[in-house]
Amino acid sequence: MQVSFVKPGLPDGGSYVVACADGEKLSGAAAQVDKKTKGALSKAASATRFTGAKGQMVELLAPAGMDCDRVILAGLGKAADIKAATYEAVGGAVAAKLLTSGEKTVTFAVDAPEKSAMSADEAAARIALGARLRSYRFDAYRTTQKKTDKPTLSKIVVAAPDAGEARKYWKTLDAVLNGVTFTRDLVTEPPNILTPVEFAKRARALEDHGVKIEVLGVKEMTKLGMGSLLGVGQGSRAESQLLIMEWRGAADRNAAPALFVGKGVTFDTGGISIKPAAGMEAMKYDMAGAGAVAGAMLTLAQRKARANVIGICGLVENMPDGNAQRPSDVVKSMSGQTIEVLNTDAEGRLVLADAIWYGQDRYKPHSIVDLATLTGAIRISLGLKIAGLFANNDALAAQLTAAGEAVGERLWRMPMGDEFDKQIDSPIADMKNIGGGGFGGSITAAQFIQRFVNKLPWAHLDIAGTAWADDANSVQPKGATAYGVRLLNELVAANFEDK
Numbered sequence: 001m002q003v004s005f006v007k008p009g010l011p012d013g014g015s016y017v018v019a020c021a022d023g024e025k026l027s028g029a030a031a032q033v034d035k036k037t038k039g040a041l042s043k044a045a046s047a048t049r050f051t052g053a054k055g056q057m058v059e060l061l062a063p064a065g066m067d068c069d070r071v072i073l074a075g076l077g078k079a080a081d082i083k084a085a086t087y088e089a090v091g092g093a094v095a096a097k098l099l100t101s102g103e104k105t106v107t108f109a110v111d112a113p114e115k116s117a118m119s120a121d122e123a124a125a126r127i128a129l130g131a132r133l134r135s136y137r138f139d140a141y142r143t144t145q146k147k148t149d150k151p152t153l154s155k156i157v158v159a160a161p162d163a164g165e166a167r168k169y170w171k172t173l174d175a176v177l178n179g180v181t182f183t184r185d186l187v188t189e190p191p192n193i194l195t196p197v198e199f200a201k202r203a204r205a206l207e208d209h210g211v212k213i214e215v216l217g218v219k220e221m222t223k224l225g226m227g228s229l230l231g232v233g234q235g236s237r238a239e240s241q242l243l244i245m246e247w248r249g250a251a252d253r254n255a256a257p258a259l260f261v262g263k264g265v266t267f268d269t270g271g272i273s274i275k276p277a278a279g280m281e282a283m284k285y286d287m288a289g290a291g292a293v294a295g296a297m298l299t300l301a302q303r304k305a306r307a308n309v310i311g312i313c314g315l316v317e318n319m320p321d322g323n324a325q326r327p328s329d330v331v332k333s334m335s336g337q338t339i340e341v342l343n344t345d346a347e348g349r350l351v352l353a354d355a356i357w358y359g360q361d362r363y364k365p366h367s368i369v370d371l372a373t374l375t376g377a378i379r380i381s382l383g384l385k386i387a388g389l390f391a392n393n394d395a396l397a398a399q400l401t402a403a404g405e406a407v408g409e410r411l412w413r414m415p416m417g418d419e420f421d422k423q424i425d426s427p428i429a430d431m432k433n434i435g436g437g438g439f440g441g442s443i444t445a446a447q448f449i450q451r452f453v454n455k456l457p458w459a460h461l462d463i464a465g466t467a468w469a470d471d472a473n474s475v476q477p478k479g480a481t482a483y484g485v486r487l488l489n490e491l492v493a494a495n496f497e498d499k
């Protein structure tokens with residue numbers, strides 16, 4: 001789907017979108033359309049109780065006096081509340097409506113309210129982003145799609161006072177779009193296709209954007225002593241991989257990098273501690289943390305972020321097998337610490353332990369953020385819209401929370417403490433991989449990870465609730481959300497880049 005920016009002016013075909021803030025009179029492009037149609041737009045608005053509230057839309061088909069097929073009047077909500085997300089939502093809602101409607105081209109002419117903090121040119125780029133994000137489709141495996149189910153919308157045109165300026169904003173947002181799309185594709189792929197090896201192979205695409213890619217296989221990881229990660233993958237026919245992505249965008253290439261680590265379990269059966277059959281298909285997205293890290297790396301590289309960032313993905317498949325690890329096995333992690341594996345379904349932390357240790361040991365980062373679909377318990381605690389944030393550092397926690405607020409990927413800080421840490425002491429090894437009693441399972445999981453972090457700022461994001469959406473919203477269809485891509489990109493943009 002093609003995006004372009006143009007000078008304001010009436011289009012000679014396609015659909016034309018104008019807007020209005022809540023409770024305000026039609027003005028700008030909307031007023032112009034109303035005049036051209038001899039009042040038909042304002043009449044349609046009052047006939048449908050349109051006030052300009054957020055999400056409202058009025059549609060005029062084959063409007064007399066205009067050259068286009070359709071006019072849509074979109075509500076922006078209260079003028080004082082209009083922000084980036086408002087424009088993205090308008091773009092998204094219109095794109096969803098038109099995607100398979102038969103329409104090919106849509107032109108937006110959304111005037112920003114007068115005292116708006118955001119420039120009209122940035123607003124134009126935000127509309128394009130929303131439209132593209134919401135139009136995401138994954139049709140790779142459909143061979144018999146009905147013609148009427150296929151997308152028709154192929155051109156998004158957005159009017160901006162300074163189209164060149166809008167294009168500059170779009171360059172950055174296009175990088176965000178591409179990171180999100182890359183992640184959604186990875187997370188949506190079925191697990192017979194997206195094995196650890198295939199995931200690492202696809203990440204090679206980042207090389208074209210200047211990211212250095214390294215992949216370690218079982219042989220290399222064995223040499224490094226990664227018994228914790230390797231134990232999880234040993235029951236699978238698919239080889240475990242450690243994917244390392246290195247982006248050096250800071251003026252000082254040797255400055256300490258940020259380290260992002262993702263859990264990449266390409267399918268989680270639970271292993272010998274096998275999961276019930278019902279709902280197990282969801283475990284194809286147990287690599288969403290790794291997916292988000294890879295997508296964020298793509299965004300950072302594409303927009304040439306002036307920061308050094310390392311992304312590491314621990315990629316394994318957790319299967320039951322004659323060679324699978326058993327509950328009560330003791331494994332030795334790269335850190336030297338030993339782990340009693342009491343539940344093979346608590347595998348994500350075992351993968352992260354070695355991936356984090358490796359990144360920390362080799363790259364001496366200034367901070368670490370890990371992302372993982374780690375626990376069902378976080379879904380119970382926070383629901384499916386907010387991810388859990390665990391951190392050993394208040395400043396990093398605040399930066400992450402603010403970044404999440406800014407991009408609509410909310411986080412909520414969860415407690416940690418010695419009383420939880422005690423619960424993972426083991427009678428036979430340095431620790432066990434589950435807490436006692438089953439309560440506070442997201443917290444004991446975070447405590448486990450913390451045992452592999454040396455004294456540097458670290459945060460763990462439990463995205464088990466937010467990685468997959470059963471309903472669409474204004475900027476995404478249902479399915480893989482790519483939660484974390486925009487958050488990590490914003491974290492870097494707001495805090496880690498050269499001035």
Ligand code: BES
Binds near residue numbers: 268434
């Ligand atoms: N991948 C799951 C967590 C999960 C659940 C992600 C639902 C997405 C949706 C994880 O590996 C797991 O199985 N966790 C166990 C831990 C338990 C055995 C301590 C859980 O949450 O039940």
Ligand code: MN
Binds near residue numbers: 270344345346347348
């Ligand atoms: Mn599991």
Ligand code: ZN
Binds near residue numbers: 268347
């Ligand atoms: Zn898992």
